[in-house]
Amino acid sequence: MHVPDGFINAPVSAAAGLVAAGAVAAGLRGARRELGGERTAPLAGLVAAFIFAVQMLNFPVAAGTSGHLLGGxxxxxxxxxxxGMLxxxxxLLMQGVLFADGGLTALGVNITVMGAVTVLVAYGLFRALVKVLPxxxxxxxxxxxxxxxxxxxxxAAAFTLVYAVGGTTDVPVGKVLAAMLGVHTLIGVGEAAITTATxxxxxxxxxDLVYGARGLTAPLKLRVGGELVDAAPAARPAPAGAARTRTVWGAGLAASLLLAGFVSFYASADPDGLEKVAADHGIDSKVQEHAAADSPLADYGVKDLEDARLSGGLAGTIGVGATLALGTGVFWAARRRRMAQAPAAEGSARPPAHSSAPPKDTA
Incomplete structure (x- = not known):
């Protein structure tokens, strides 16, 4: 659902950019609380790289239409x-800059629609459900x-709202909404299957590495003096936990490289949901050429490399590595900021020391 340049006018694109900047700023502040352990930054970077890889795997959802993971x-x-928002x-930044996927002037729209909306809706519903389910x-x-x-x-509804406010073509919003919801409900089934499996x-x-599952396991109960009490959780040996975290990280990276470097060659070549709706209803009549169209990796292929399988596989591998590096760097920086603020907060909470200077003579 990457929105290209030209679908949304400049003022609304700029406004969406401000919304996206606010979402990223809020994400940086919130991530400092979520990135607790020393291994969480590399794991978060891996999640970004894995989402990049899976987004290369378009799957068919209807005649002549495909979909791909959004990942929120x-x-x-x-x-x-x-x-997750970060x-x-x-x-989206790596896709827009390196692979000419999603317009640069539309980056704010894409982050808002594909990032902020999907994350907030999905996590809000997820938390509501786990509170009422066993x-x-x-x-x-x-x-x-x-x-x-x-x-x-x-x-899809969020994109339609943005289009209703700032669309560059005169297409009835009702038709756009019906078409977008119809195809993206089907894509949502694929999204749900991939997300649940992962x-x-x-x-x-x-x-313990699944943020949404923390604290959801019912504690073991022991009967003491005729009453049920929570048993103390068994401590996980640190070396074993670290080793298993490295195993998960290695397996995730290997899967990302395999998907982007090899499996992506077999992805559906049909247009995705937004592209199909845009072509069928004329939304794309004013689409603009991407500013990074001459990028060596544009359209997920290495420029001047004639072998399509090798070109796409190498581009995907580069994309996974670049996304992993940028993501890990962002999350390390956020975590280091959190660690730097912790001592300062502790110091400000200490009571002021009593002065050792002798009292002044008031006589």
Whole structure:
């Protein structure tokens, strides 16, 4: 659903840019609270790289139409809503600058529609569901499926609202909304399946790494003196936990490279939901050429490399590496800022020391 340049007029694009900047700023502040452990920044960077890779895998949803992962629900549930919002922003920035996917003047629209809306809707629904469902892993996966499913048509509705305010073509908004919701509800099913499978895989090996599942497991009860009390949780050995985290990180990186570098060659070549709706209804009549159209990696291929399989695979691999590096750097910076603020906060909370100077003679 990457919006190109020319769909939305300049004033609304600028306004969306301000909204996106505010969302990113809020994400940076919120991520400082979510990025607690020392291994969380690399894991968050990996989530961004994985989403980049999976977004290359367009899947067919209807005759002549394809869809791809948006990733807001996946990122929010795995690493937290604020960190997840930053993950999507990093992915969209890399796609726009390096691969000419999504307009540069429309970057604010894309971050707002594909990042902020999907994350807020998905995580809000996810939290509401896990509060009323039993505290089990099945409940987490069920809530994940529904949250991811709803987030995609919510994003489509958000785009329609932006188009209604600042669209550059004269197409009835009702037709655009009906078409966008119809195809993106189907895409939402694919989004839900991918998101649930990924979250379920991490839950199976390291449930403590799933942000949305923290504190959801019912504590073990012991009967003491005729009353049920919570048992103290068993401590996980630090070396084993660190080793398993590295295993998850390595497996995630290997999967990202495999998907982007090899499996992406077999992705559907049909236009995605927004492209199909735009072509069918004339929304794309004023689309503009991408400012990065001459990029060496434009359209997810390496320029002047004739072998299509090698060109696409190498471009995908470069994209995974670049997204991982940028994402990890952003999250390390956010975490270091949090660690730097912690001692300052502790120091300000200490009572002032009594002065050791002798009292002045008031006589």
């Amino acid at each position: 629900a996946l990122a929010a549930i795995l690493v937290g809503p604020w960190t 993950c999507i922003a990093v992915v 505290r089990t892993r099945r409940s987490v996966t069920a809530a994940t499926f529904l949250a991811a499913l709803v987030s995609v048509p919510a994003s 979250v379920g895989a991490v839950l199976a090996v390291r449930p």
